[in-house]
Amino acid sequence: MTLNPHHDAWDAASDPFGERPRRQxxxxxxxxxxxxxxxxxxxxxxxxxxxxxxxxxxxxxxxxxxxxxxxxxxxxxxxxxxxxxxxxxxxxxxxxxxxxxxxxxxxxxxxxxxxxxxxxxxxxxxxxxxxxxxxxxxxxxxxxxxxxxGLVPLHAACVGRQGRGILLLGASGTGKSTLALHSLLHGLDFLAEDAVFVQPDSLLATGVANYLHVRADALRRVDDAEVRRWIGAAPVIRRRSGVEKFEADLRHGGGRLAPAPLALAGAVFVCGETADDPAALLEAVPAAEIASRLCADQPYACGQPGWQHFARRLARQGVHQLRRGRHPRDAVTALCRLLD
Incomplete structure (x- = not known):
């Protein structure tokens, strides 16, 4: 592929809008x-x-x-x-x-x-x-x-296994990326970390599983030294918020990327609070609160076509709140119970 790496040159006087065909x-x-x-x-x-x-x-x-x-x-x-x-x-x-x-x-x-x-x-x-x-x-x-x-766009992560997936919802900083990382390390399929797109009729979810963004302090909870080296060697990006994260290429890691869209089996709101009982991290969201909590968490998506149908179908699948355990693997174990 021999192309000009810098810019497309054209005669601005004779073609001011750049409409003439170029070698592409x-x-x-x-x-x-x-x-x-x-x-x-x-x-x-x-x-x-x-x-x-x-x-x-x-x-x-x-x-x-x-x-x-x-x-x-x-x-x-x-x-x-x-x-x-x-x-x-x-x-x-x-x-x-x-x-x-x-x-x-x-x-x-x-x-x-x-x-x-x-x-x-x-x-x-x-x-x-x-x-x-x-x-x-x-x-x-x-x-x-x-x-x-006709997809519903969500600010969320998603992991799963055997064709079934769980949406990971929650505000920035609650630990969705860390949970997605540990889910990947413990054998779950990785669908997406930051943006998930759902077909409302089928609840099939897709995304782009190219990168995982991890803060440096999250590496303290990663037991595998090789994984720490892999992430620690990745480029560092700086979010608009000022937060800096490693951008680890999942295609070069050791985990499994979801080979096909995942059928959603439910959703969890990832909570930054630590559970009083480490054996009881999951708590069902009352049915009467699900719609309002989903809308509050997804202000853009809730105004898009297909949202009402998506929210009703997801509510029937089940929505939970997930608190932190002693180690991120405890939260992965809780997710696995929802996928059984």
């Missing part, structure tokens, strides 16, 4: 039940896509597989000195389009009805690969898949 390369990947075709004249951007989505299990739903197209365009490096951190993404929508804008040189425009998106980035954003991947490219992938497949 296509990269196709099956992600979250959809076939995604990424097109770009930039080897650097396609390499970033490959880093994010190569080697994932090819999840499928029991329906026709839709096709999605994402064009990635790299602009020249900006003359002004780059900021230590890219500006936050501002959301806009109208006329059937959805936009996420960092600045005039870094943005994404989506046309969900046409199953297409344009991602534009300046060359200096390549110095911030986490933000470029997570806030622009992944934003396009997740939004197109959600709209094109």
């Amino acid at each position: 390369v296509s990269l196709c990947r099956q992600i979250m039940g959809g076939n995604f075709r990424f097109e770009s004249a930039s080897a650097a951007l396609l390499s970033l896509v490959e880093t994010a989505y190569a080697g994932l299990p090819p999840h499928r739903f029991p329906m026709a597989v839709p096709e999605f197209r994402i064009e990635l365009r790299l602009l020249p490096r900006r003359a002004s000195p780059p900021a230590a951190e890219p500006p936050p993404v501002r959301m806009q929508s109208g006329a059937g389009l959805i936009c996420g804008v960092m600045d005039a040189s870094n943005y994404v425009v989506l046309a969900p009805a046409q199953r297409q998106a344009l991602v534009v980035a300046s060359a200096d954003m390549l110095d911030h690969p986490y933000h470029l991947r997570y806030e622009l490219i992944e934003f396009a992938v997740f939004t197109l898949a959600t709209r094109g497949l």
Whole structure:
């Protein structure tokens, strides 16, 4: 693949909108039940896509597989000195389009009805690969898949076994990532750590199992020295909140990634409190409280199509609160009981 790694040069006077065909390369990947075709004249951007989505299990739903197209365009490096951190993404929508804008040189425009998106980035954003991947490219992938497949998007993690899964819900900092890590280390299938997408009719859940983000202090509870070395050698990313985490590539670890969408057997709200009785970490959420707790935990998803059907079906499966035990493996044991 011989492409310009820096930017797409064109005559701005004769083609101000950059509409003329350019020499591009296509990269196709099956992600979250959809076939995604990424097109770009930039080897650097396609390499970033490959880093994010190569080697994932090819999840499928029991329906026709839709096709999605994402064009990635790299602009020249900006003359002004780059900021230590890219500006936050501002959301806009109208006329059937959805936009996420960092600045005039870094943005994404989506046309969900046409199953297409344009991602534009300046060359200096390549110095911030986490933000470029997570806030622009992944934003396009997740939004197109959600709209094109009719999925409910959740801020959650999910693990399971033998085709059944448990949603891990709760606010940031309650330990969802740590619990997902220990579930993986103790033999459960890993579906996703931060974003889960559910088909409301079937309660089949999918996600992107590429990275696990772990705080340094969580490694103290990891007994396996080899796992500590694997995570400790991973790059460190910095969230918008200022929290720093290791970004460990799950495709190079020793755990098992869910080979297909998981049928949800229930959900747990991960709680930061330690249980008084270490043998009783799980507590059923009263049926009358489930709907309100789910809405409070998922303010964006609860306004999306399919939410009411999803919430009713999940409530019938069972929703629990999970407190901490003496060791994270105790919480994994509790999850396994829900999967039996």
